[in-house]
Amino acid sequence: MARKETSRHIRQTGDYCFTYSPFHRPIAEVRPGEKVVVHTIDAFGNKLKSPRDRATELCHFPFVNPQTGPIFVRDAAPGDTLAVTVHRIDPDRDYAVTALIPQFGALTGTRATATLNDALPEQTRILPIRKGQVHFGRRIRIPYRPFMGTMGVAPQIEAINCLTPSYYGGNMDCVETCPGHEVQFPVLVEGAHFFTGDAHATQGDGEITGVACELAARVTLSFRVIKGQAIRWPRILSRDFIMVAGSARPLDDALRIACVELIDWMAEDYGFDRLEAYHLLGQVVQIRVGNMVDPNYTVVAKMPRKYLNRRGRA
DSSP states (O other): OOOOOOOEEEOOOSSOBOEEOTTSOOSEEEOTTOEEEEEEOOTTTTOOOSTTOOHHHHOBTTBOSOEEEEEEETTOOTTSEEEEEEEEEEESSSEEEEEEOTTOSTTSOOSSSOOSSOOOOOEEEEEEEETTEEEETTTEEEEOOOEEEEEEEOOSSOOEETTOOBTTEESOOOTTSSTTOEEEEEOOSTTOOEEEEEEESOOOGGGTTSOOOEEOEEEEEEEEEETTOOOSSOEEEOSSEEEEEEEESSHHHHHHHHHHHHHHHHHHHHOOOHHHHHHHHHHHOEEEEEESSSSSEEEEEEEEGGGSOTTOOO
């Protein structure tokens, strides 16, 4: 009879974190290779429970997008890379929440893009999850395709609100941080100080309303430390692609970051000349927009593995 695998559960102790920062006390320590289950709450702090609830009344910026962490990863030191494998994302309840929030989203005036138009009306929708599907109204069923909207590591000296994605990861909202993929981050402080939260049951590219199908979840993760390998931006590996997530404003700068970092990765690990890699990227790269609503936008550049030679380390 096969032995049942058990994993340690990590829950937030005390208040949830609302910044990515090296100044939070770690809530747990993990060993490289250890598999753990991290419990997270949704981007609204689990406060929206019915269509009558309003985010503007129950959630107050910047105290949104609460994170579980930091988790101290043993043996991780500045100059290393932290590689996080996402094994499972299980819902902690039988519904997701989505919403329209005044002055938030890609198709409305915002504080950063001021207009004289009235704000869109606020709405909250509760979406049941049954048999691997998100029930969007009476007839529309969307497949349950979960990912972690926010995950990353502590910056070296800064405290940055957890709505903002950047070089350390954070609120990238890219669907590629999903089960079966490995996500890599630059280690900037001793122990890396890993955070995650903001699970999504599903989301369209760009997260154009500013809100996905928000979920309270249990995410099963394992960690490895790549010693002496420094990266500049988050990398994602799947069976078919190597990927880089770049975050910036405007959107085209996020795309440039992702593509330049992907070219450098191809040169460093796969033996490409940088201009040769640029030529190839121009013909086969795939681009996905993670978000275009956050303080920084996120773009993921994807290189199909079938075009890479066999000299790579990944």
